[in-house]
Amino acid sequence: xxxxxxxxxxxxxxxxxxxxxxxxxxxxxxxxxxxxxxxxxxxxxxxxxxxxxxxxxxxxxxxxxxxxxxxxxxxxxxxxxxxxxxxxxxxxxxxxxxxxxxxxxxxxxxxxxxxxxxxxxxxxxxxxxxxxxxxxxxxxxxxxxxxxxxxxxxxxxxxxxxxxxxxxxxxxxxxxxxxxxxxxxxxxxxxxxxxxxxxxxxxxxxxxxxxxxxxxxxxxxxxxxxxxxxxxxxxxxxxxxxxxxxxxxxxxxxxxxxxxxxxxxxxxxxxxxxxxxxxxxxxxxxxxxxxxxxxxxxxxxxxxxxxxxxxxxxxxxxxxxxxxxxxxxxxxxxxxxxxxxxxxxx
Amino acid sequence: xxxxxxxxxxxxxxxxxxxxxxxxxxxxxxxxxxxxxxxxxxxxxxxxxxxxxxxxxxxxxxxxxxxxxxxxxxxxxxxxxxxxxxxxxxxxxxxxxxxxxxxxxxxxxxxxxxxxxxxxxxxxxxxxxxxxxxxxxxxxxxxxxxxxxxxxxxxxxxxxxxxxxxxxxxxxxxxxxxxxxxxxxxxxxxxxxxxxxxxxxxxxxxxxxxxxxxxxxxxxxxxxxxxxxxxxxxxxxxxxxxxxxxxxxxxxxxxxxxxxxxxxxxxxxxxxxxxxxxxxxxxxxxxxxxxxxxxxxxxxxxxxxxxxxxxxxxxxxxxxxxxxxxxxxxxxxxxxxxxxxxxxxxxxxxxxxxxxxxxxxxxxxxxxxxxxxxxxxxxxxxxxxxxxxxxxxxxxxxxxxxxxxxxxxxxxxxxxxxxxxxxxxxxxxxxxxxxxxxxxxxxxxxxxxxxxxxxxxxxxxxxxxxxxxxxxxxxxxxxxxxxxxxxxxxxxxxxxxxxxxxx
Ligand SMILES: Nc1ncnc2c1ncn2[C@@H]1O[C@H](COP(=O)(O)OP(=O)(O)OP(=O)(O)O)[C@@H](O)[C@H]1O
Ligand SMILES: [Mg+2]
Numbered sequence: 001x002x003x004x005x006x007x008x009x010x011x012x013x014x015x016x017x018x019x020x021x022x023x024x025x026x027x028x029x030x031x032x033x034x035x036x037x038x039x040x041x042x043x044x045x046x047x048x049x050x051x052x053x054x055x056x057x058x059x060x061x062x063x064x065x066x067x068x069x070x071x072x073x074x075x076x077x078x079x080x081x082x083x084x085x086x087x088x089x090x091x092x093x094x095x096x097x098x099x100x101x102x103x104x105x106x107x108x109x110x111x112x113x114x115x116x117x118x119x120x121x122x123x124x125x126x127x128x129x130x131x132x133x134x135x136x137x138x139x140x141x142x143x144x145x146x147x148x149x150x151x152x153x154x155x156x157x158x159x160x161x162x163x164x165x166x167x168x169x170x171x172x173x174x175x176x177x178x179x180x181x182x183x184x185x186x187x188x189x190x191x192x193x194x195x196x197x198x199x200x201x202x203x204x205x206x207x208x209x210x211x212x213x214x215x216x217x218x219x220x221x222x223x224x225x226x227x228x229x230x231x232x233x234x235x236x237x238x239x240x241x242x243x244x245x246x247x248x249x250x251x252x253x254x255x256x257x258x259x260x261x262x263x264x265x266x267x268x269x270x271x272x273x274x275x276x277x278x279x280x281x282x283x284x285x286x287x288x289x290x291x292x293x294x295x296x297x298x299x300x301x302x303x304x305x306x307x308x309x310x311x312x313x314x315x316x317x318x319x320x321x322x323x324x325x326x327x328x329x330x331x332x333x334x335x336x337x338x339x340x341x342x343x344x345x346x
Numbered sequence: 347x348x349x350x351x352x353x354x355x356x357x358x359x360x361x362x363x364x365x366x367x368x369x370x371x372x373x374x375x376x377x378x379x380x381x382x383x384x385x386x387x388x389x390x391x392x393x394x395x396x397x398x399x400x401x402x403x404x405x406x407x408x409x410x411x412x413x414x415x416x417x418x419x420x421x422x423x424x425x426x427x428x429x430x431x432x433x434x435x436x437x438x439x440x441x442x443x444x445x446x447x448x449x450x451x452x453x454x455x456x457x458x459x460x461x462x463x464x465x466x467x468x469x470x471x472x473x474x475x476x477x478x479x480x481x482x483x484x485x486x487x488x489x490x491x492x493x494x495x496x497x498x499x500x501x502x503x504x505x506x507x508x509x510x511x512x513x514x515x516x517x518x519x520x521x522x523x524x525x526x527x528x529x530x531x532x533x534x535x536x537x538x539x540x541x542x543x544x545x546x547x548x549x550x551x552x553x554x555x556x557x558x559x560x561x562x563x564x565x566x567x568x569x570x571x572x573x574x575x576x577x578x579x580x581x582x583x584x585x586x587x588x589x590x591x592x593x594x595x596x597x598x599x600x601x602x603x604x605x606x607x608x609x610x611x612x613x614x615x616x617x618x619x620x621x622x623x624x625x626x627x628x629x630x631x632x633x634x635x636x637x638x639x640x641x642x643x644x645x646x647x648x649x650x651x652x653x654x655x656x657x658x659x660x661x662x663x664x665x666x667x668x669x670x671x672x673x674x675x676x677x678x679x680x681x682x683x684x685x686x687x688x689x690x691x692x693x694x695x696x697x698x699x700x701x702x703x704x705x706x707x708x709x710x711x712x713x714x715x716x717x718x719x720x721x722x723x724x725x726x727x728x729x730x731x732x733x734x735x736x737x738x739x740x741x742x743x744x745x746x747x748x749x750x751x752x753x754x755x756x757x758x759x760x761x762x763x764x765x766x767x768x769x770x771x772x773x774x775x776x777x778x779x780x781x782x783x784x785x786x787x788x789x790x791x792x793x794x795x796x797x798x799x800x801x802x803x804x805x806x807x808x809x810x811x812x813x814x815x816x817x818x819x820x821x822x823x824x825x826x827x828x829x830x831x832x833x834x835x836x837x838x839x840x841x842x843x844x845x846x847x848x849x
Contacts (some may be wrong), residue, residue, distance in 0.1 A: 201718065202715050202716050202718050203710045203711075203713075203714075203715045203716075203717075203718045203719075204715050206699075206703060206707070206710065206718075207711070207715060209696075209698065209699060210696045210699060210703075210707060213696045213697055213698040213699060214692075214695065214696045214697060216692055216693055217692070217693050217694055217695060217696055218696065219674070219675060220653075220655065220675050220685065220687060220693050220694070221675070221696075221707050221708045221711050221761070222675055222676040222679040222680075222708060222711040222712060223676075223707075223711045224676060228715075281698040282698050282699075
């Protein structure tokens with residue numbers, strides 16, 4: 001009896017931790033990192049040279065930045081019950097726009113370049129929103145349109161070539177450093193902080209989850225579903241544009257054919273690994289961020305262990321399957337009962 | 347009824363995080379009996395049913411069907427053994443036709459393909475047993491929640507062999523449908539089928555059941571012969587305390603001073619062809635208007651028209667003298683309306699969100715996204731309603747879909763009460779709510795109308811409509827046929843107006 005009353009709360013607390021959304025993604029990340037620690041102790045080494053930090057971990061975060069931005073917008077879109085396939089193309093559009101502005105010397109001010117490129121991305125995102133809300137087109141189809149057309153538009157802007165340029169200020173976005181860390185990391189942190197503030201200090205986050213969980217009931221409750229969805233696609237567009245600018249600035253050129261190619265899939269994967277259901281409803285930006293880091297760590301791990309790049313995709317999908325299985329309550333339940341049956345038969 | 351035991355449950359326990367839903371429950375069911383399973387909201391009735399039909403795996407305890415241990419079987423295996431269940435939440439597939447739903451998983455086939463003709467005609471025959479004549483090729487979701495409930499019952503009845511379990515099958519049915527269901531139940535028991543019947547309507551329990559088992563807070567209280575358990579005793583066993591007899595009728599307000607009350611909303615000739623015939627309506631502040639009529643008479647349709655869910659194609663609507671056009675519920679809410687819909691799963695609950703978030707949602711939407719209620723404010727509002735409506739939940743941050751059916755209903759009701767409306771439309775506000783909370787809700791409605799709120803109530807329970815209304819509008823075949831007020835309001839008068847309307 002006494003042991004009972006002690007063990008029950010602890011059971012409860014343990015299971016509360018285990019069912020917490022952050023648990024499985026973080027566990028997967030920890031596993032990946034410890035694998036690296038064992039096979040390559042230098043993985044965790046961080047050097048400080050000329051006021052800048054270097055190391056695999058920093059590299060992972062830096063490379064993860066564009067997908068982190070995409071996944072931010074994607075989380076919100078998915079939470080409303082939608083999906084955005086066009087983010088890769090919006091990256092290309094934003095990159096092409098900025099490269100065109102610089103190389104044709106249309107404007108020179110960094111802020112104007114940013115404002116115009118992000119403005120174009122916003123329009124692209126709102127276009128998706130318009131198709132989804134006003135015309136009622138299924139999100140997957142509506143954004144497929146821009147996914148295909150968007151890359152075409154970007155190619156038109158760059159004339160089908162890799163448009164290279166040099167602009168001192170603009171190069172800082174993908175290549176600069178702040179507090180000894182790549183600037184892109186700060187951009188990601190600021191974007192997530194801003195989003196969290198906006199979503200959780202206002203009722204926007206609640207409305208988004210409500211719409212994704214039950215659109216009909218939300219309509220009855222007086223939530224402006226269409227306006228919320230429209231804005232969320234806009235935000236997703238801007239976030240994608242920012243990701244595109246980071247990559248474009250990093251290579252000092254706009255490659256309309258390849259920038260952000262297939263990265264919408266990485267973004268969706270990160271969201272799903274982070275535990276936000278594709279059916280919409282509850283979302284969590286922090287777990288999405290963990291999902292992004294898992295994906296990039298995986299890619300980096302494969303590369304640093306000398307595995308051919310071709311394996312990346314296969315290993316990635318295997319890890320995704322494992323994380324998803326672990327997150328599924330049904331699967332855990334079945335494993336548990338399988339385990340118990342095994343015990344009983346012993 | 348024989349004395350042969352067909353189903354036995356022994357020592358069943360089931361816990362969810364934070365709640366022990368069933369605590370060492372035992373139950374015995376005899377061939378050919380109607381066994382009422384009673385208990386307040388959240389007592390564990392549905393959980394018990396889900397455990398013994400294999401939907402939940404119980405933590406401990408066994409279930410025997412005719413002596414055979416079926417505790418570890420899967421739901422479909424248990425169904426094949428001869429237990430068919432109609433769950434509290436209609437769990438059919440909304441996008442399939444009525445006939446497909448009735449024969450889901452057991453479609454008649456010829457040469458490996460579905461035999462649509464046979465299936466449709468059989469479905470019609472099955473529904474005819476319940477006196478229901480509808481187009482079985484239509485999508486299930488195109489019908490009202492009551493019809494969907496009838497379809498679910500028809501499916502259960504058609505499959506039942508040895509045991510039929512009905513979890514609140516009558517919660518949105520009218521008198522006539524209930525009678526029909528009872529006659530089918532009597533026929534089944536005569537053939538030896540044992541029936542488990544869950545309801546919160548005491549008169550239905552006493553009309554049909556042989557024995558009564560009571561659960562309270564997950565504990566098994568006992569099983570009684572109906573004759574040995576008078577209503578009052580049953581109530582005190584269910585709630586753990588006695589409650590005062592029916593609300594005293596002195597609270598019934600005089601409707602003479604109606605002319606002095608200010609008109610809040612006027613509908614003149616608003617209607618929509620094929621949906622509801624044009625109606626005229628004046629709603630006064632501090633007045634409760636009841637809508638009475640049979641299933642499909644157009645009660646919910648009026649509510650949806652007023653609330654902007656559906657737009658009228660004729661007529662005008664005035665709120666406090668100014669003409670309004672509600673193109674969406676949002677517009678109506680901003681003019682002070684609130685509408686607690688009948689279909690709580692589809693139109694009410696936001697399943698994944700917490701109890702707290704569900705309660706404050708309409709108020710928050712009314713305030714706008716940028717004026718967020720603080721955590722403290724949210725908690726206070728939620729706690730107040732959890733207390734006043736007796737919502738049973740282990741935690742106010744629990745996802746609302748994990749609450750028992752009756753408690754979910756109270757959450758939806760709380761949302762609209764919390765939105766501080768001037769005109770409150772309630773469509774079946776007490777659906778699935780236990781007697782204790784039922785009285786409390788009626789009391790709250792009366793209290794609100796005293797404070798000057800205009801209220802419109804739709805309830806299939808005629809007694810309830812008559813009890814709380816100052817005015818009753820009788821509907822038939824989607825037409826307004828009569829208006830009763832003051833002393834004219836009685837169950838007999840409502841029924842006779844409906845009957846006369848037929849002429
Ligand atoms: N899936 C679930 N997860 C967590 N808690 C649950 C779940 N299902 C039921 N419960 C809890 O178990 C208790 C019993 O619920 P149950 O649905 O069995 O009540 P009930 O007797 O059917 O009530 P009602 O009359 O309202 O339908 C409630 O406290 C409920 O919150
Ligand atoms: Mg129940």
